[in-house]
Amino acid sequence: MSLSVVRSRVLQGLQAAPVQVEVHLANGLPSFTLVGLADVEVKEARERVRAALLTSGLDFPHNKRITVNLAPADLPKDSGRFDLPIALGILAASGQVDAAALAGYEFMGELSLSGELRPVRGALAISLALHASDTPVALVLPPGSAEEAALVPGARVCRAAHLLDVVRRFQPGAPAPGDDAGFGAVRGTAPAAADEYPDLVDVKGQALARRALEIAAAGAHNLLLIGPPGSGKSMLAQRLAGLLPPMTVGEALESAAVASLAGQFSPQRWARRPTCSPHHSASPVALVGGGSPPRPGEISLAHHGVLFLDELPEFPRAALEALREPLETGHIRIIRAASSAQFPARFQLVAAMNPCPCGWLGARTRACRCAPEQVSRYQGRLSGPLLDRIDLQVEVPALPPQELLDAAPGEASPAVRARCNAARARSLQRQGKPNQALQPQELQDARQGLTRASSDFLQSAAARLGWSARALHRALKVARTIADLAGSDAIEPAHAAEAVQLRRGPLAA
Structure with a gap:
């Protein structure tokens, strides 16, 4: 047969679009042409495949005109994941492997010049996408990537260490062998969940900040810590992830899939809530994602975890303003001329900043040397719409x-985490989601526990402080979380007062 078709996949965000690798051998001037909107690293597969076939002792059709088409032609293709399917397509077209036996399998893997298979980026994301679409195929992946993809429950994954292992499995007339060291099915077992978080016991004093951290963990609220250098803002922020509930299997898979897509997956961090801390010089693309093809940014890598932005006013304004929509929607959609991708971004924002350029405004230990204009300009780097989306603004x-x-x-963290988990369980039982995720109509329903005195207090505070409707709703969500922590079905005036106090930070109007 001079024509063969091998199935593979290409990543578009967290979606895995099917790709057919069509290989045709024809008489004519010897050539190796690769078409189908392939990126440079895909086109370089011609040399890797040629060398891998020859060094493995297989026949490369030097005297043929080889045409490889990656269909559909309008879908951008990137990375070296197509090396293995291209090599198998050439072998199937030249009769060295059974083309019919390749049906029911999808292949991905980068070839070394010796024929060994190297891991590919995004194996877990592809396996998760296939599982969600209920596609009845088996993935053939290199070592490392196969174990990663097998973490998805019910996934059919085979591991192949070398090109020859795959060839022996699909040679014409070859019996279906059992699993061996070279080619075999992988049964995924999830690693033990890591529980190695920094402990809150290390934080001395700072009762108000600790209380705000507990409320943030119980209701999934965003938090801004404002204080002079060395007051413990970073220490507090790094301990928030240890107060959050354990990850469910679905959350662990989503978080690991994003990390796999960025090439940062590690089994040691399975089911551990991530804490991403980008430097304040990060660009908007690094923070929210982008590039061509689009890659996830820090907000997506922090999915189901914590995004810690230290020295918040020092970040580029464009990067900070890009956080507005993800903070509300829980996802980011990146549009480019040739492609688009959507990444999950349901993270919990914890930010820290100094009150002024020198950092000592309002401190009892040292005097501030900044002029009022400098302080105003420094604090003015944070826009009102961004501050409006931060539920808790606390002085440290x-x-x-x-x-x-x-x-x-x-x-210690375990005792605080137990209270946070109990409060979150109350909210999940009542409305099926954390308090911070309540939508306006759902929030209206949740107001059934708001007493008349608490309602009057919140309305009076919002009028005096000039709050927007969003700020009022967020204060109500915080009050609902405080009531859950207290085990109360009703939002009492004391709960509402504490919610207002925790939002009236130094930057409040």
Whole structure:
């Protein structure tokens, strides 16, 4: 047969579009042509495939005109994942492997010049997309990628270490052999969930900030910590992930799929909520994602975890303003001329900043040397719409040395996490989602627990402080979380007052 078709996949965000690798051998001037909107790294497969076939002792049709088409032609193709299907297509077209036996399998893998198979990026994302679409195929992947893809429950995954292992499995007339070291099915077992988070016991003092951290964990609220250098803002932020509930299997798969797409998946971090801390020089593309083809940014890598932005005013304004929509919707859609992709971005934002350029405004230990215009300009780097989306804005004062040294150890994370999990369980039982994710109509229904006195207090506070409708709704969500922590079905005036106090940070109007 001079024509063969091998099935593969290409990633579009977290979606895996099918690709047919069509190989045709014809008489004529010897050539190797690859078409189908292939990127440079895909076109380089011609040399890798030729060398891998020859060094593996297989026949490369030097005297033929080889045409490889990656269909559909209007779909951009990238990475070296098409090396293996291209090699198998050539072997099938030249009769060295059974073309009919390749049906029911999809192949991905980068070839080394010796024929060994190297891992590919996004194997778990592809396996998850296939599982969601209920496609009855088996994936053939290199070592490393196969174990990653097999983590998806019910996935059919085979591991092949070398091109020759695949060839022996699909040679004409070859019996269906059992699993061996070279080619065989992989049964995925999820690693033990990691529970190695920094402990809140290390934080001394800072009762208000610890309380805000607990409320943020219980209701999935965004948090802004404002204070002088060395007051413990970063230490507090790094401990939020340890207060969040354990990941479900679905959440762990989604988080791992995004990490796999970025080439950052590690089995040691399975089911561990990520904490991403990009440097303040990060560009908007690095923060929200982009490029061609689109890649996930830090907000997607923090999916089901924490995004910690230290020195918040130092970030480029365009990068900060790009956070507005993901904070509301929980996803980011990146549009490019040739392609588009949507990535999940349901993260919990924790930001930290100094109150002024020198950092000592309002501190008891040192005097601020900034002019009022400098302070106003520094704080003005954060727009009102962005601050409106941050539920809790808390001041973290610097502790005097005597108080810091004599303070007793704080409450440990397991005890705080138990209270947070109980409060979140109450909200999930009531409305099926954390309080922060309530939509306006759902929030209206949740107001059934709002007493008349609490309603009057919130309305009066919103009028005095000049809050927008969004700010009022977010304060109501925080009050609902405080009531859940207290085990109360009703939102009492004390809960509403604490919610208002925790939103009235130094940057509040």
